[in-house]
Amino acid sequence: MLGKLNHVAIAVPDLKVATDQYKDMLGAKVTAPQKLVEHGVTVVFIELPNTKVELLEPIDASSPIASFLDKNPKGGMHHICYEVDDIDAAKSQLIQTGARVLGDGEPKIGAHGKPVLFLHPGDFSGTLIELEQV
Ligand code: CO
Secondary structure, rough: OOOOEEEEEEOOHHHHHHHHHHHHHHOOOOOOOEHHHHEEEEEEEEOOOOEEEEEEEOOOOOOHHHHHHHOOOOOEEEEEEEEEHHHHHHHHHHHHHHOOOOOOOOEEEOEEEEEEEEEHHHHHOOOEEEEEEE
């Protein structure tokens, strides 16, 4: 089911500060900020030769990232995103095996304009998993 690692996501309390750290201290290439209202976040991507790192900042206090930052005020690793060929087939297979799909269970359009789903961290060693159809 799983393809490539698409990205690792880090929640940050201040996207500007985090972006500058990656640019200035680590010499990274960082994309322009993108607001994803449906997901309650503003994101940038750090582009690496083999994958990406997503930095997530909550849009407001109702964002799921805001509660994560309440528990992790300095920020922290939030999720890992794997690529799949067929998100609906992946979803059916996962539900059959007892995994929980978050939200209303339907794929939403993610940061790359492609359908994504999130899987409950309680089912996967405490790690929130995002699946992205590529
Ligand atoms: Co992501």
